[in-house]
Amino acid sequence: MTVQLDFMAVLRDWPMLVTGVVWTLGLTAVAVVLGLLVAVFCAWARANGPRWLAFVVGAYVELIRNTPFIVQLFFVFFGLPAAGVRLSPVTASLLALTLNLAAYGTEIIRAGLEATPRGQIEAGLSLAMSRVQIFTHVILPPALKKVWPALVSQIIIVMLGSAVCGQIATRELSYAANVISASTFRTFESYIVATAIYLGLAWAVRRALNWVGPRFIFGR
Template identity: 50%
Template sequence: MNYQLNFSGLVPYLPEFLAGLSTTIQLTLISTILGLLLGTFCAIGRISQLSGLRFICISYIEVIRNTPFIVQLFFIFFGLPAIGLKLSAWQAGSIAMIINLGAYSAEIIRAGIEATAKGQWEAGKTLGLTRKQILLYIILPPAYQRVYPALVSQCIIVMLGSSVVSQISVEELTFVANFAQSRSFLGFEAYLSIALIYLMLSILMRQIFAFVKQRAFKNPSL
């Protein structure tokens, strides 16, 4: 085999690659923030004393965690218009990523909450705090710290999974690579390039989350 790499052939597509990178970052940022918020709400709902809320949260978590992400994406983009809910490709992709991260992070956060000693709840009640105040100020901070590495990994998995939204024509990195290789016939170079970009994004995300950990937790070594 005597294959000569030709990355220069991708230079004309550099603006498209930069636009695709921007879209991937936007999708990741939005899905991470809203997905973790949704996951926190569902984790609390999962252990709620309200049976109706608990049932809804459990059902949502089980459905999302036991179906493929691409099926969820197609259902939102192709299925919902049948009942009058038509979304753009970008909207459908971001919603699918948010919903997916929400379900997985909910179980991670729930595990952190349930690992908290029951004495913490009792201490909060002794201080006269409401259940909401106990959750916000006593239970959730150490629970987040306990499961933080798992949450970081899950957020990175969702970022990498953003490549799937190219299937509904969201112009992110993988879509751009498909576009570039179909016109330049430089498939090896195009896909190697975005593989390296995804790798760098993963490393960058870990560094950002490590920085957040240093600022957010009193004892980041835990």
């Protein structure tokens, strides 16, 4: 038996694929911005915050890191409406992605914060900087710089993980592959194309973040 692969049938639906790519990148971008903000706050809370807050953050981080993303997504999308919170697929995806990235980000950033030499904080204090100023100007930038490669890897993992969001009908790349495979009956080819695009996206996003980091996030 010979198998004939027809990629043109899939590529003919390119507008669908482009929409998927835009959604995947959009979801990732929003989740990254929100997730990193939450992560920085949580990392601060875990290291310097009050006891109870450190405990709550610790529980949140462990809960997220020890359960699969798909279960988190299903809980947010199918579970929360039963508790009165009804979310659209896009909002549910964003919420789940953000919470997921923030939990991993917290641990990564905390490792960077802990590496700050004590003398630098004392130097900041002796310059009459406030605690907030010391955190945002003295502690955070070098910490982010140190852990940026780990953060970039985590962001890529979250982007690839967002493929699951298609399962609740968010119109990202894997959902596009799903729809194309249903309309063309070229299932295998659809997923090959989508997978190849993901591979390219992972490469491009890594390059982009390695470029953005030193210029806009923590300075050279």
